[in-house]
Amino acid sequence: MASPAAAAAAQAATPPPAPQAASPATEQFPALKVTAADAATDGVIYFFSSEQFLALTRLCEAIAPAGANRPSAVDADVPAFLDFFIGQSPAATKALYRDGLDRLVRDGVAGASLSALKDSWSCAGPADAFARFLQQAKNDILQATMNSREWAAAQGRASRRDGMPTGYFWRHVD
């Protein structure tokens, strides 16, 4: 049996063969199509009470109804998304939504209770907290609807182009 030193010397004398390029068939990793969780199923409602959630659903119907080539906010699952999103938001946003929805539970989601949405824009925003809630909810509901895959699919059907909006995502680099 050769000594370890001799074995090492022999190894050094015959360098290992250069790595062979693998054939493309074995080199290629299959690209698997995956599905986002909220495309596969519904998120669990955890933040709003059932009364608040119902009022939010009515508000979504009023602010962003369905149209030709356009899903409604409810079609786009916006109430459930906002339950998740507002539930993770800073305390002030949570309170704004909860108090605003409580008032809608009390007063109903009728034209009269939404009148503040017809006030013209000011930089400072309305002084009244309920009016502020309505303004923010309008923007959130509209953006969440337009950023949904249901919206993208409807736009795609309407225009011959793929309606899916895309963007470059920056991965975490440690």
Add this chain to the structure above:
Amino acid sequence: MVIIGSGAGGGMAAHTLTRLGVKCLMLEAGPLFDFQKDRSLVNLPDLPYRGFGQPGRFPHVVQASELDAEAWADEQQNPYTYPKDAPYYWVRIRMVGGKTMRWGRASWRLSDLEFACKDHDGEGENWPIRLADLAPYYDRAEPMFNVTGRNEGLRQLPDGKILVDDSADSAPVRRFIDSCKKLGVPTTKPRRATGTLASSTNVLLPGAIETGNLQLVTNAVVRDITVDPNTGRASGVRFVDRHSKRDYHVKARTVIVSASALESCRILLNSTSPRYPKGLGNSSGTLGRYLFDQFYVKNTVMCEMNSPRGRGGGYVVRFRNVDKREKNFLRGYTYDFGCGGTPPARYIPHYGEALYKELDRLRGASFSMTTMGEVLPKYENHVRINKDVKDAWGIPALHIEHKYGANEHAMAKDAMEMAEAMCTGAGFTILGRHAQMVPPGESIHELGTVRMGADPKKSVLNGYNQSHDVKNLFVVDGSSFPSGGAQNPTLTILALSMRASEYLADQMKKGAL
């Protein structure tokens, strides 16, 4: 040579010095981000927060989107403080290339209205240099970054060595320019570096590394600069590895600090020793003082264009206090303007079907203007070390105090009124107007705190970005500005860094350093 920071200032220093044969070690606090490997195309609806981003993750970085959240420095790891009634939005990027990885690329020269501002109106301090000193460096920086635009021959906005943009303006842009002309207000094309990859990482660092004279160390968070107690000169830099938290000390013949305006100041303030008890190079007591930036009023007017509609945009050149003195404020402001988008839903006082109908009618009809105003540097606006707060590596954090004053408020109001006049004159309908400045810091144009000046009693650096007190210490980022106009500062940082680096190499050759 040790260079702290790899953004516009540090990148240009490395680019310049390595070509002159100087061996450089660059310390970058963040990782190397590879635009090809580390970004991927995704469907926006597949993002967990539908593009809103994780709530509360970046309370002070309004620029952070769900797509690029990882680009911005983590606010929990990198804390800072401010007075309760004066929030400061400190926007940071920690990766190779620094903020040039995400900049807007607007590339204007400063003029002698800024360099000699005190001569012009008696306020503040002059720079120790003039446009003529910096022009040869602007001349070289602009072609490196492929700056495009149109030279107008205006003394408040010096011409550059730029690629000429003689593209035709759309009909609404022409109507707007005519309206400005009637008010005596000059306009021009946007002037900006070409390509989203016009960053330090692509333009400056590859060539520097190719010379064999640059070593780039990533994840190196600098604690402070050490000093030789006998000579009083900088002797090296102490840094800590971002992951392992292992401490290192690297010796340096010369130290160039370019860690971004406020980080550079923080490093100097944290570099205390018996010889420099108030921070390195702070015999004047002005280190940390005269913090300013450029105030922004986003969408100071939002309009509906009349027909025919069109796209495109441009820049309104400073017109206030150029040839005559205005009534209630000093200095001036500029605007970016653009058109062809759809006004945000908040401007439309409807909901439901009526809202969608209005959005359809207004599709492509927006014309908006954003004010960028000069901020007066004031002694009371400052940063200091807050010993009670430390970052994730145990380095004392900054306390930042910056409030806008009467001059800025008066200017913002005037800018809103003038914007309204320009748009009304073009036949546009105003949907909304306001004069609410974004919080200090949000424009990401923070400047000052390590300012240069002719008088060592009133400034930290001389006209070559060299410390008055510590001859082998240079600070080459925006912290060195004694005033800043309303022009985006990056091009001036590049020119200053190039000039300081050539001076430094020359001094080394002469044996003065």
